[in-house]
Amino acid sequence: MFGKLLDYKVKGQEVQLYFEHKEAKIEVLSNKIIRVFAAYQGEGVNSCAIEEEKKEACHVEVAREGEALVIRTDAVMIQVWDGFFVDFYDARGRLLSKQYRGERTPLCVIPDSLRAFMEQEGHTFDIGDGRDYKIQQVRELEDGDCIYGLGDKTGVLNKRYYEYEMWNTDNPDPHEDHFKALYKSIPFFITLKKNACYGIFFDNHNKTYFDMGKESEDYYVFGSEGGNLEFYFFAGDNMKEIIAEYTSLTGRMPLPQLWTLGYHQSRWGYETEEEIRYIAENLRSHDIPCDSIHFDIDYMDGYRVFTWNKETYKDSKQALADLTAMGFKPVAIIDPGVKKEDGYYVYDEGRENGYFATDAEGNEYVNTVWPGESVFPDFGRKEVRDWWGKKHQFLLDQGVRGVWNDMNEPASFNGPLPDDVVFYDEDRRADHAEMHNVYGHNMAKATYEGLKELDKRRPFVITRACYSGSQKYAVGWTGDNQSLWTHLRLAVVQLCNCGMSGFPFIGTDIGGFGSDTTKELLTRWVQVGCFSPLFRNHCAKGRASQEPWVFDEETLRIYRKFVKLRYRLLPYFYDVCRETALTGIPMIRPLVLEYEKDENVRNLNDEFMVGDHLLVAPVLEQGQRKKLVYLPEGVWYDYWTKEQIMGGGYHIADAPLDGCPLYVKQGVILPMYQEMDYVSEKKDEVLFLEAYGANTRYVHYQDNGEDFGFEAGEYNEYEFQVEDGQLKTSMLHEGYTRYGRIELKKIY
Numbered sequence: 001m002f003g004k005l006l007d008y009k010v011k012g013q014e015v016q017l018y019f020e021h022k023e024a025k026i027e028v029l030s031n032k033i034i035r036v037f038a039a040y041q042g043e044g045v046n047s048c049a050i051e052e053e054k055k056e057a058c059h060v061e062v063a064r065e066g067e068a069l070v071i072r073t074d075a076v077m078i079q080v081w082d083g084f085f086v087d088f089y090d091a092r093g094r095l096l097s098k099q100y101r102g103e104r105t106p107l108c109v110i111p112d113s114l115r116a117f118m119e120q121e122g123h124t125f126d127i128g129d130g131r132d133y134k135i136q137q138v139r140e141l142e143d144g145d146c147i148y149g150l151g152d153k154t155g156v157l158n159k160r161y162y163e164y165e166m167w168n169t170d171n172p173d174p175h176e177d178h179f180k181a182l183y184k185s186i187p188f189f190i191t192l193k194k195n196a197c198y199g200i201f202f203d204n205h206n207k208t209y210f211d212m213g214k215e216s217e218d219y220y221v222f223g224s225e226g227g228n229l230e231f232y233f234f235a236g237d238n239m240k241e242i243i244a245e246y247t248s249l250t251g252r253m254p255l256p257q258l259w260t261l262g263y264h265q266s267r268w269g270y271e272t273e274e275e276i277r278y279i280a281e282n283l284r285s286h287d288i289p290c291d292s293i294h295f296d297i298d299y300m301d302g303y304r305v306f307t308w309n310k311e312t313y314k315d316s317k318q319a320l321a322d323l324t325a326m327g328f329k330p331v332a333i334i335d336p337g338v339k340k341e342d343g344y345y346v347y348d349e350g351r352e353n354g355y356f357a358t359d360a361e362g363n364e365y366v367n368t369v370w371p372g373e374s375v376f377p378d379f380g381r382k383e384v385r386d387w388w389g390k391k392h393q394f395l396l397d398q399g400v401r402g403v404w405n406d407m408n409e410p411a412s413f414n415g416p417l418p419d420d421v422v423f424y425d426e427d428r429r430a431d432h433a434e435m436h437n438v439y440g441h442n443m444a445k446a447t448y449e450g451l452k453e454l455d456k457r458r459p460f461v462i463t464r465a466c467y468s469g470s471q472k473y474a475v476g477w478t479g480d481n482q483s484l485w486t487h488l489r490l491a492v493v494q495l496c497n498c499g500m501s502g503f504p505f506i507g508t509d510i511g512g513f514g515s516d517t518t519k520e521l522l523t524r525w526v527q528v529g530c531f532s533p534l535f536r537n538h539c540a541k542g543r544a545s546q547e548p549w550v551f552d553e554e555t556l557r558i559y560r561k562f563v564k565l566r567y568r569l570l571p572y573f574y575d576v577c578r579e580t581a582l583t584g585i586p587m588i589r590p591l592v593l594e595y596e597k598d599e600n601v602r603n604l605n606d607e608f609m610v611g612d613h614l615l616v617a618p619v620l621e622q623g624q625r626k627k628l629v630y631l632p633e634g635v636w637y638d639y640w641t642k643e644q645i646m647g648g649g650y651h652i653a654d655a656p657l658d659g660c661p662l663y664v665k666q667g668v669i670l671p672m673y674q675e676m677d678y679v680s681e682k683k684d685e686v687l688f689l690e691a692y693g694a695n696t697r698y699v700h701y702q703d704n705g706e707d708f709g710f711e712a713g714e715y716n717e718y719e720f721q722v723e724d725g726q727l728k729t730s731m732l733h734e735g736y737t738r739y740g741r742i743e744l745k746k747i748y
């Protein structure tokens with residue numbers, strides 16, 4: 001459709017391409033980040049993921065070489081051919097990614113008549129059917145290529161051979177491997193080749209389609225019927241570099257408040273003040289450390305956002321103050337749907353100012369969600385975001401410390417909203433089809449910015465729906481999983497792939513949200529939760545309770561053991577968080593991110609790492625008491641027995657019900673807190689150090705864990721070195737009160 005390449009013009013780092021039938025553009029953002037663009041909708045389409053100019057000055061050479069136009073940076077060589085075929089090589093001329101020139105070979109074509117007939121019997125079809133999209137890339141796959149990322153998708157870690165869609169979806173059915181979409185849309189993936197890797201970010205927030213080699217062994221396809229052809233190509237020496245580049249473009253998770261890394265107790269729903277107090281007291285009396293209790297929709301007055309129920313709470317401010325005095329930080333849910341009701345202040349304000357989405361004719365668009373008939377704030381507009389952000393003063397005044405955004409796909413009780421509902425993209429009139437995938441993103445952004453201005457602390461926002469770049473504003477959870485062993489297995493994949501997609505702070509509902517958990521499932525789940533960034537037990541209304549004490553003594557004891565382990569490891573988690581905030585490299589990593597040359601870890605679905613020194617091999621099967629663990633090259637220590645194990649192979653680990661196989665890589669000094677009930681209780685009294693290896697070095701970060709003082713230098717950075725049994729501490733930066741005591745506990 002582009003035709004022959006007739007001419008080109010170089011403007012700085014931009015190469016304008018004039019094809020017979022269409023113009024296109026290749027822009028060099030840095031040595032290793034290349035933007036490929038062709039307008040279908042217009043140049044004015046706003047990227048919701050990339051919010052600042054990201055161009056870095058670098059060396060670019062452009063020359064005609066035979067049939068191709070060749071663009072060179074110090075790291076990549078790009079060939080542009082007739083038809084706007086674009087191929088990428090590294091600086092040494094090694095192939096990274098080539099556009100596919102052949103005919104597509106659909107896996108299976110079913111005549112419409114037969115399809116209709118089979119559908120009557122309940123068959124469904126979701127095989128790659130060779131459909132072409134208006135905007136499309138078909139790129140070659142080579143033998144052995146593995147694909148990671150694409151946000152929160154079901155199935156396995158390596159996305160090659162599977163097909164997905166980006167369309168934020170709230171589906172209450174058990175999330176199964178063939179689901180094409182869940183709540184989050186992150187159109188970014190990394191291809192790991194035998195000896196190289198690259199990343200692609202298809203920055204198009206319309207519904208997009210990804211067939212990652214299901215249709216054919218020879219190519220993958222991504223495309224859309226809307227927006228522009230606009231993607232970024234990332235070159236890098238390894239996958240960590242690709243993630244660093246992707247997050248340099250779309251933004252990184254800011255440093256969170258320390259307590260958000262603690263344990264959170266939730267359920268839908270604790271209905272009354274008495275119930276919440278009962279939960280708080282039981283957490284403390286059962287000696288389960290905990291930093292947060294979450295308030296699901298029942299706290300509101302008739303599900304009206306920014307209200308508190310006066311019947312079920314005698315005095316909500318007092319109740320929250322009492323919880324706060326016990327060390328809990330209340331987190332409250334906020335849905336986007338605003339009850340359509342005259343006299344309700346949020347509705348009145350929004351309606352007067354025209355802040356709600358309309359139908360194509362300009363009438364307020366109404367759909368049903370929890371409060372009944374509801375309207376939807378148009379978060380794509382700055383004015384609306386500012387208004388919504390300020391509304392959070394109500395929650396802060398109540399004593400709330402974090403906000404949990406749900407239903408922001410947006411979901412309704414009648415399925416997805418019609419495509420033509422009018423939503424704005426800043427000042428440009430757009431529609432639901434175009435803005436759907438960024439609705440949750442913009443809501444989270446409004447919430448983050450509002451809290452940041454009003455509260456001065458580092459905002460804690462949890463979102464269910466997101467798009468690329470949402471990591472700047474919110475953490476996430478994987479939505480409505482179920483109490484199923486398959487969903488515990490899925491949890492590991494979800495945590496890893498969200499991290500690989502630049503969205504690192506994520507958790508699953510421990511115990512499972514839907515269905516009823518068993519004590520064994522809950523026990524194995526807390527062993528995964530203990531190492532998940534967001535560590536929250538949550539459960540659906542009408543389902544069996546799953547607080548840690550509702551089963552027997554043994555379940556409670558094991559649960560407590562893992563929550564306590566998490567609290568002891570908090571300084572390590574916080575260090576890993578800081579690395580994530582600075583580099584984008586995720587806290588939770590599949591082993592392949594650390595050991596990408598090792599073929600054995602490319603399809604490893606049941607182990608993961610926290611940072612680069614802790615390896616977790618959780619039991620994910622009912623009844624299993626041994627686990628086959630793969631340890632990559634190097635020397636490892638069994639965390640529980642301190643036995644040394646040589647990596648580079650498989651070993652069978654004991655995994656009794658109260659044990660989760662856990663390994664520490666030689667060379668780390670693990671920083672640990674003493675036991676505590678909640679973070680602010682005694683976080684700076686003492687720091688213990690466990691050195692794994694005779695000669696070790698470790699850099700540790702400490703600050704007040706709460707506000708933005710660290711940006712002005714209010715933090716400490718320690719360099720610990722253990723040599724010949726002696727601890728040497730030097731301060732790389734000093735700007736905060738030091739620990740009362742630092743104690744070298746043990747050297748292994």
Ligand code: MIG
Nearest residue numbers: 267268296297406479480540
């Ligand atoms: O339609 O607020 O995923 O965590 O407990 C259910 C009630 C709405 C869905 C969320 C879940 C939450 C629930 N919400």
